[in-house]
Amino acid sequence: MNSLNEITEFIKGRDNFVILTHIYPDGDTLGSAYALCRALRTLKKNANVLIHGDLADKYSYLEKDMKEQVFDCETVVTVDIASPSLMGDFREEYEDKIDVCIDHHAANDMNARMKYVDADAASNCENIYRLIELLDIEIDPALADCIYTGICTDTGCFKFTNVTPDTMRIAAKLMECGCRSAEINRVMFDTKSLARINIEREVLNTLRFYADNKIAVVYTTRDMEKRAGAVDQDLEGIAAIPRQIEGVCTGVTLKEKGDNYYRISVRTNGDHDASMICGKLGGGGHFAAAGCSVNGTLEEAIKAIVRACVEELGR
Amino acid sequence: MNSLNEITEFIKGRDNFVILTHIYPDGDTLGSAYALCRALRTLKKNANVLIHGDLADKYSYLEKDMKEQVFDCETVVTVDIASPSLMGDFREEYEDKIDVCIDHHAANDMNARMKYVDADAASNCENIYRLIELLDIEIDPALADCIYTGICTDTGCFKFTNVTPDTMRIAAKLMECGCRSAEINRVMFDTKSLARINIEREVLNTLRFYADNKIAVVYTTRDMEKRAGAVDQDLEGIAAIPRQIEGVCTGVTLKEKGDNYYRISVRTNGDHDASMICGKLGGGGHFAAAGCSVNGTLEEAIKAIVRACVEELGR
Numbered sequence: 050m051n052s053l054n055e056i057t058e059f060i061k062g063r064d065n066f067v068i069l070t071h072i073y074p075d076g077d078t079l080g081s082a083y084a085l086c087r088a089l090r091t092l093k094k095n096a097n098v099l100i101h102g103d104l105a106d107k108y109s110y111l112e113k114d115m116k117e118q119v120f121d122c123e124t125v126v127t128v129d130i131a132s133p134s135l136m137g138d139f140r141e142e143y144e145d146k147i148d149v150c151i152d153h154h155a156a157n158d159m160n161a162r163m164k165y166v167d168a169d170a171a172s173n174c175e176n177i178y179r180l181i182e183l184l185d186i187e188i189d190p191a192l193a194d195c196i197y198t199g200i201c202t203d204t205g206c207f208k209f210t211n212v213t214p215d216t217m218r219i220a221a222k223l224m225e226c227g228c229r230s231a232e233i234n235r236v237m238f239d240t241k242s243l244a245r246i247n248i249e250r251e252v253l254n255t256l257r258f259y260a261d262n263k264i265a266v267v268y269t270t271r272d273m274e275k276r277a278g279a280v281d282q283d284l285e286g287i288a289a290i291p292r293q294i295e296g297v298c299t300g301v302t303l304k305e306k307g308d309n310y311y312r313i314s315v316r317t318n319g320d321h322d323a324s325m326i327c328g329k330l331g332g333g334g335h336f337a338a339a340g341c342s343v344n345g346t347l348e349e350a351i352k353a354i355v356r357a358c359v360e361e362l363g364r
Numbered sequence: 365m366n367s368l369n370e371i372t373e374f375i376k377g378r379d380n381f382v383i384l385t386h387i388y389p390d391g392d393t394l395g396s397a398y399a400l401c402r403a404l405r406t407l408k409k410n411a412n413v414l415i416h417g418d419l420a421d422k423y424s425y426l427e428k429d430m431k432e433q434v435f436d437c438e439t440v441v442t443v444d445i446a447s448p449s450l451m452g453d454f455r456e457e458y459e460d461k462i463d464v465c466i467d468h469h470a471a472n473d474m475n476a477r478m479k480y481v482d483a484d485a486a487s488n489c490e491n492i493y494r495l496i497e498l499l500d501i502e503i504d505p506a507l508a509d510c511i512y513t514g515i516c517t518d519t520g521c522f523k524f525t526n527v528t529p530d531t532m533r534i535a536a537k538l539m540e541c542g543c544r545s546a547e548i549n550r551v552m553f554d555t556k557s558l559a560r561i562n563i564e565r566e567v568l569n570t571l572r573f574y575a576d577n578k579i580a581v582v583y584t585t586r587d588m589e590k591r592a593g594a595v596d597q598d599l600e601g602i603a604a605i606p607r608q609i610e611g612v613c614t615g616v617t618l619k620e621k622g623d624n625y626y627r628i629s630v631r632t633n634g635d636h637d638a639s640m641i642c643g644k645l646g647g648g649g650h651f652a653a654a655g656c657s658v659n660g661t662l663e664e665a666i667k668a669i670v671r672a673c674v675e676e677l678g679r
Contacts, residue, residue: 205521205554206520206521206522206523207521207522207535207549208521208546208549208550208553208554209546209549210546212539212545212546213539214536214537214539214540215536217532217533217535217536217539218532218533218536220522220532221529221530221532221533221536222529224527224528224529224532225529230527231523231524231525231527234522234523234524235523238523239523239608240608240609240610241608241609241610242609242610243577243609243610243611246568246571246609247568249564249568250565250568250569253561253564253565253568254565256561289554292554293554293555293556293561294555294556294557294558294561295555295556295557295558296558318550319546
């Protein structure tokens with residue numbers, strides 16, 4: 050582990066940055082990457098962001114007025130990537146060439162020349178904010194928007210248990226820098242695609258309860274997604290639905306990703322450890338939110354994850 | 365208008381406080397009242413809160429460990445009450461005896477001996493926080509919970525346009541005082557009764573679009589409510605659903621209230637005037653949120669309100 054000061058000094062001496070984001074990109078990995086990219090360009094350095102797939106429409110403001118630059122990569126930075134398996138398409142080319150890893154996942158197991166992981170940061174964008182402060186860069190509204198995006202999306206708009214006083218104070222500063230916080234909140238938290246509405250309805254139809262209604266399970270299948278016209282981004286946040294139900298301690302969402310292959314998200318109310326539950330099935334994550342993958346039929350996958358949840362409930 | 369300093373000095377010289385809240389009590393009037401009451405008792409003064417009806421279960425922590433005190437009222441304070449008409453049951457006895465009015469509604473028209481209205485405050489609890497700072501009272505966790513409650517409920521958990529950097533900084537300080545922010549957020553924003561989940565699913569099944577998908581309509585019937593096991597509080601906020609859909613300018617929600625009788629809520633995205641739409645059918649309200657009632661069958665009611673929406677869209 051390095052200090053943020055060490056990383057700041059290292060970055061100052063380098064150029065030609067490639068910034069890598071994780072698969073299934075979310076607001077925090079994207080916000081971190083575009084914020085850092087903008088900051089580096091402000092320092093007259095070359096920098097590009099690499100993402101998986103196209104940038105979703107709702108995130109398009111992150112790259113506003115930015116053009117891809119042409120240069121030979123000299124410095125590789127990963128943001129919000131906890132594990133090489135989350136590097137996706139970038140793993141083969143970059144896994145052994147990572148210069149700087151900046152993250153906020155306690156279980157980070159990346160190999161990098163320099164590494165800064167602050168697991169107390171609600172979002173990785175808070176680490177990026179501190180780095181940008183140390184780099185002594187003035188935060189303009191576009192940069193503020195990028196940082197704010199990661200903070201608000203990783204905290205459910207300042208709702209989750211991970212929020213700290215620092216989270217709130219950094220958001221206050223970003224608002225003073227001109228970030229369009231209310232507009233970003235509206236897009237992230239108060240706008241749903243029709244496909245999202247359709248898939249929500251389908252998901253609610255799958256609701257089942259276990260363990261005296263303490264465990265709630267929902268799922269999506271590829272057929273359901275097709276009927277709803279839903280793509281990946283329409284499914285974001287679906288995992289929050291079962292845990293919201295009054296009295297539910299553990300909410301489980303299964304997503305059919307292939308033939309007899311399910312990606313599972315677990316959310317807990319803070320009394321039970323989601324990362325322990327998912328760990329039993331080879332996954333991991335945070336205390337209140339974690340994930341794993343299971344091979345088998347839908348019913349087998351449900352049985353396996355419910356068993357893991359029940360074990361954790363009984364601890 | 366008085367300064368908060370003047371009000372602080374006035375309060376220091378008084379005792380035996382009755383603190384009044386508005387009808388249909390929300391988190392901000394309740395949080396303001398219980399926070400002020402706790403602060404005054406810390407100063408060894410007598411103080412009680414008066415509310416309309418019973419304190420809802422989800423707010424019960426506000427009055428934790430507090431007992432009603434017995435004293436003759438000397439000082440009357442109103443919190444978050446914008447107008448005498450919102451004093452409800454308390455109007456007759458107290459309207460002409462208000463010593464201090466503390467509020468954050470620009471249109472406040474209360475008569476009071478001393479008055480402090482800060483319309484830039486996202487919540488009245490922010491005014492109460494400043495008053496408590498001036499009274500030089502240490503904020504314990506229970507007091508912090510009360511103040512936080514008003515701030516988070518009046519801002520949609522820091523989501524709405526009314527949030528300021530000060531809002532965020534006050535929340536940061538309250539967290540440092542030990543407020544149970546995440547737990548309060550969970551109760552206020554992330555908990556849905558099973559009946560609510562059921563009625564949401566039913567409501568989504570009624571979704572229809574008009575005018576090139578710019579108008580979205582949903583409805584609830586008494587049968588649907590019965591099937592879902594839903595009571596009035598389960599239906600709170602349902603009217604926000606159709607307007608959240610991407611591309612929708614006007615969201616309409618019809619609620620069957622009797623035989624061939626529908627209560628209609630209209631929400632707009634801010635480009636169209638909901639009060640004009642509802643005005644055509646004898647109702648009214650605000651620019652972005654209004655309501656009216658219609659006699660007729662469900663299809664007749666939908667036809668009437670859609671026609672009114674289309675007219676407003678074309679303006």
